[in-house]
Amino acid sequence: MTDVNFTPALRAYTVGLLTFIYxxxxxxxxxxAILLQSIKLDMGLSDTQLGLLSGLAFAIFYATLGIPIAYLADRVSRKKIIIVSLSLxxxxxxxxxxxxxxxxxxxxRIGVGVGEAGTSPPSHAMIADMYAPNERATPLAIFALGINIGLLIAFLVGGWVNHHYGWRTAFQVVALPGLLLxxxxxxxxxxxxxGLSDGQEAQKAPPLGEVARYILHNKTLRQLIIGSTLVVTVxxxxIAWLPTYFVRVHAMTTIEVGQILALLIGIGGGIGTALGGHFADRLGKRDVRWNLWLIVILALVGLPFSVGAYLATDATLAIILLAFPVSVGALYFGPTLAMLHTLVRPEMRSLASAILLFINNIIGLGLGPLMIGVLSDYFSTDYGARALPYAMVTSALLALWASVHLWLAASTLRADIENTGQTA
Incomplete structure (x- = not known):
């Protein structure tokens, strides 16, 4: 198979456009997330209800529908699926x-989740089809910049619009660029x-059961999914509760919080994510296990900074301590997806991504924010205003558990790649 019509410039443009869509x-x-406190005051909601809005209600439909949509994406036009999903x-x-x-x-919010279910798996598969296995972490890390840029816009624009015009207008303003895209x-x-990057025609897309069994019987993929899910949960x-933490604990306005988190997560996190993909590809050429070792090291180093930030009684100290963990928070994304797409066959890529995202999101997105909300309500009787920080510390400790599974995934990674016939 040749790639005459898919030039490097076209590949770069495609990754760029998919990144803007993401x-x-x-x-x-x-x-x-930046609107939670305003919504709470306007509607008189509990933290558990806020956790449902930002987590479980969205995640159930986002994660579940991702699988049948990805099933279609391995068979029909991925472009059309992305456009319909983006519109919705x-x-x-x-x-x-x-x-x-x-x-x-x-x-x-459930409707938003239904729409968003159809963009990521086809995008991951398209990028994997354009880049060879030892080059994928970088373009996938660039794609992951959508997380940081998206948070920057959500926090900066959302905080400003919410402060001046209210939370309802904020929802409507940030949705308009999607229609332009x-x-x-x-x-x-x-x-x-x-199958473009593999130099061969992809075979007929297999059914869901076959892909699920393939993943289940692969030692590395099992550990990778568990570890990444715990990382996503943290x-x-x-992300869901940091704005509320600063508003509630440190008495900051949504404009102030939006500016700070835009700087920390949007810019700092964007740089960290991009560099992470670059170093994962670079170190991975020496030893492919560095793709996962890098995530483990940064998760363990970042944990005490996160705990210290949540327990800080001074806002400035909290911001300084958060700088490192939020800068590397999305770094896992590029290497994780690169290893997933290296370990599965080309015709499985959309569906494999959907299975990974289903588990990541049904637990991570669904239960991560909700767990903090429930714990905050539970702790509030004894700890009052400190309930939310203690709930966030409890969540952060899951990074220890995640590191164990990612280390185990690295230990079998090379052997499993060799078994697939891919180039590590």
């Missing part, structure tokens, strides 16, 4: 701004041939 995805997903979650985010009570807002994608997005919990 950015819109993440803005619409996480805008609720943008419209549903606008509808969030019209909600008059908890149930209406919950249903609108729909038009751009319709005319310029190209779907690479399946990350989603922190």
């Amino acid at each position: 950015t819109a995805n993440y803005v619409d997903r996480q805008i609720v 979650f943008s419209v549903m985010t606008i509808i969030c701004g019209f909600a008059q009570n908890f149930i209406q807002l919950l249903l609108a 729909v038009v751009i994608a319709m005319f310029t997005l190209r779907d690479p041939p399946r 990350g989603y919990g922190a």
Whole structure:
């Protein structure tokens, strides 16, 4: 198979456009985090209800529908699936701004989750089809910048609009760029041939059961999924509650919080994510296990900084301590997906991504924010305003558990890659 029509420039443009789409995805997903305290005061909600809005209600539909959509993406046009999904979650985010009570807002957030389910698995597969196994961590890390750019926009724009015009307007404003991207994608997005980077035609896409069994019987993939899910649980919990933490514990405005978190997570995290993908590819060429060792080392080093930040009684100290963990918080993304797509066959890629994301999100996104909300309500009787920080510390400790599984995944990685016939 040749790649005459898929030039390096076209590959770069495709990764760039998919990254912008993922950015819109993440803005619409996480805008609720900067708005939680305002929504709580306006609707009189508990922290458990806020956890449902930012986590479980969204995650159930986002994660579950990702699998059948990915099943289609391994068989039909991935471009069309991305465009339809982008249109849906943008419209549903606008509808969030019209909600008059908890149930209406919950249903609108579910709609956002349904729409967002169809963008990531096809995007991952398209990128894997454009880049060889030993080059994938970098473009996938660039794609992961959508997390950081999305959070920057959500926190910065969302915080400013919320402060001046209210949380309803904030939902509606941040959704508009997604509709513009729909038009751009319709005319310029190209779907690479399946198996392009492997130098062969991809075989007929297998059924879900076959892909699930393949993953289940692969030692590395089992540990990789467990470890990454625990990392995601910590990350989603922190992202969902950090704005509320600063507003509630340190009496900051949403504008101030938006500016600080945009700087820390948006810019600092973006640099960390991009460099992480670069170093993972570079170190991985010496020993492929560095793709996972790097995640373990940074998770363990970042843990005491996170705990110290949550327990800090001074806002400035909390911000300084958070700088490191939030800068490397999304670094796992590129190497994790690169190893996943290296360990599965080309015709499995969309569905394998969907299975990974299903488990990551049903537990990480679904239970991460909700767990902190429930613990915060539980601790509030004894600890009052300190309940939320103690709940966030409890969540952060899951990084220790995650590190064990990622280390175990690294121990079998080389052997499992050799068994697939891929180049490590």
